[in-house]
Amino acid sequence: MAACEVCGNDYDLAFEVHAKGEVHVFDSFECAIHVMAPTCRHCGCRIIGHGVQSGGDVFCCAHCARQAGTGTAVADRA
Numbered sequence: 001m002a003a004c005e006v007c008g009n010d011y012d013l014a015f016e017v018h019a020k021g022e023v024h025v026f027d028s029f030e031c032a033i034h035v036m037a038p039t040c041r042h043c044g045c046r047i048i049g050h051g052v053q054s055g056g057d058v059f060c061c062a063h064c065a066r067q068a069g070t071g072t073a074v075a076d077r078a
Contacts, residue, residue, distance in 0.1 A: 006031035042068040 002014040004027035011027040026032040037046040042064035055070030065074040
C-alpha cells in the first residue's frame with residue numbers, strides 16, 4: 001500500500017502520476033487535483049478541463065481571461 005501525499009491516507013488502490021520527472025502518489029482524483037491542476041490567474045479556481053491560455057497565463061475560461069485584461073482576443077474552444 002502507498003500513502004497519499006496530500007491526505008496521508010494509506011490506501012491499497014492508491015495510484016501514481018508521473019509528471020515533469022517526478023512521481024506523485026494519490027488516493028483519489030480530488031487529492032491529485034489539489035497538487036496537479038493549475039490555478040486560474042483571475043478567479044483562483046483549479047482548472048480541471050482545457051482552460052484558456054492568454055498572454056502566457058492560464059485561465060479557467062475565456063471570461064476570466066478577458067477580465068484579467070491580457071489584451072489578447074480569447075475564446076473558449078469547446
